[in-house]
Amino acid sequence: QSVLTQPPSASGTPGQRVTISCSGSSSNIGSNTVNWYQQFPGTAPKLLIYSNNQRPSGVPDRFSGSKSGTSASLAISGLQSEDEADYYCAAWDDSLNGYVFGTGTKVTVL
Amino acid sequence: QVQLVQSESELKKPGASVKVSCKASGYTFTSYAMNWVRQAPGQGLEWMGWINSNTGNPRYAQGFTGRFVFSLDIAVSTAYLQITSLKAEDTAVYYCARVYLGYCSSPSCFFSYYGVDVWGQGTTVTVSS
Numbered sequence: 001q002s003v004l005t006q007p008p009s010a011s012g013t014p015g016q017r018v019t020i021s022c023s024g025s026s027s028n029i030g031s032n033t034v035n036w037y038q039q040f041p042g043t044a045p046k047l048l049i050y051s052n053n054q055r056p057s058g059v060p061d062r063f064s065g066s067k068s069g070t071s072a073s074l075a076i077s078g079l080q081s082e083d084e085a086d087y088y089c090a091a092w093d094d095s096l097n098g099y100v101f102g103t104g105t106k107v108t109v110l
Numbered sequence: 111q112v113q114l115v116q117s118e119s120e121l122k123k124p125g126a127s128v129k130v131s132c133k134a135s136g137y138t139f140t141s142y143a144m145n146w147v148r149q150a151p152g153q154g155l156e157w158m159g160w161i162n163s164n165t166g167n168p169r170y171a172q173g174f175t176g177r178f179v180f181s182l183d184i185a186v187s188t189a190y191l192q193i194t195s196l197k198a199e200d201t202a203v204y205y206c207a208r209v210y211l212g213y214c215s216s217p218s219c220f221f222s223y224y225g226v227d228v229w230g231q232g233t234t235v236t237v238s239s
Contacts, residue, residue, distance in 0.1 A: 002154065032218055035225040037155070044205055044232050045147075045155065050225030088155055090226075092218040098171045099145070099221050104154040 003028060004089055004102035011108040012079045020105045022072040022089030028100055032092040034072040036065055037101075039086045048087070049074065076107070084109045112136035114206050114230035121236045122196050130233045132189040132206030139187040140164045142208040143217075145226055146180060146191050150202040158204075161189060164211060196237045206230040 005023045012018040022034065036049040047056055049065035052072065062083075064075045072091075076083055089102035117131040132144065146158040159170040161180040168180040179192040189206055207229040214220040 033222040035221075037226075039155075044229040045207075046229070047225045047227045050227070051223050056225075056227060090155075090157075092221040094218060096172065097169075097217075098159070099157045099217075099226075101147075101155040101157060 002103045003093060003096070003100050004091065006087075006089060006102040006105045008103070009106045009108065011110055012076075013110045014079055014081060016079045017075060017077045018079055018083075018107060019076075020074045020087055020089075020107070022074070022102050024070050024072070024091060024100075026070060027095035028070075028091040028093040029067065029072055030070040031094050034065065034067050035090045036063075036074045037088045037090065039088065041086075045088065079109055081109045083107060112228055114208065114228055116204075116206060116230040116233045119234040119236070121238065123239055124196055124198060124237055126196050126237075127192060127194045128196060128235055130191045130193075130204055130206075130235070132191070132230050134187040134189070134208070137208075139184060142210055143220070144180070144182070144189040145207045145209060146178075147205045147207060147226075147229075148202045149205070149232075150199075153202075158191075160209070160217070162211070163189070169217070193235070196235075198237050200235060201237050203232040203234050205232045 033051045037045040038048045039045040052067045053065045093100045115133045143160045145160040148156045158174045161168040181190045207226045210224040
């Protein structure tokens with residue numbers, strides 16, 4: 001079981017803003033930055049956000065990340081059908097001395 | 111271009127061993143560490159550990175000690191994951207993925223500031239009698 005908790009699902013209509021939460025603790029999100037990954041069925045994950053709010057080259061600015069205390073959020077603004085995927089948060093955990101992924105959130109575009 | 115190409119899917123019997131390869135190209139292999147991530151059918155991502163391509167030191171996550179071995183062949187820019195005494199519950203897709211070592215001296219630093227930015231396509235390992 002993961003130490004980072006995400007809602008199992010989130011949904012929205014095209015054009016809406018969707019937010020995904022990631023709840024952790026002082027040993028992971030509270031001490032280190034958060035990364036977010038996007039995964040389509042049958043494919044490898046892709047780095048979407050690193051260091052809380054930085055987008056790798058090529059990631060649309062519709063995706064944004066934030067962190068406060070021991071929680072983080074990923075926002076998708078102007079939701080598009082191609083955003084339908086699974087999203088995972090991740091952070092280094094100082095207590096476990098390892099990298100931990102969140103439980104994952106499936107985003108559905110209605 | 112930068113890519114990680116993994117070996118083909120494997121079907122193994124319980125008790126057997128498997129070795130998954132991950133060939134890197136398009137970047138300086140020793141400037142990045144290699145991670146291994148497991149995804150069981152219908153489940154989420156699980157970090158198995160990493161190996162420092164600069165020093166060759168592996169670190170294993172809890173639950174991945176004993177039967178799991180990370181190794182490198184720097185001459186051919188390839189990382190390996192070997193699993194021994196396979197069990198049915200090892201059935202999963204295994205991904206290799208790199209993280210930039212940068213100027214960091216600790217894993218909390220490079221995982222935090224760079225993220226795991228390039229992933230292999232995944233290797234499906236099926237364990238069944």
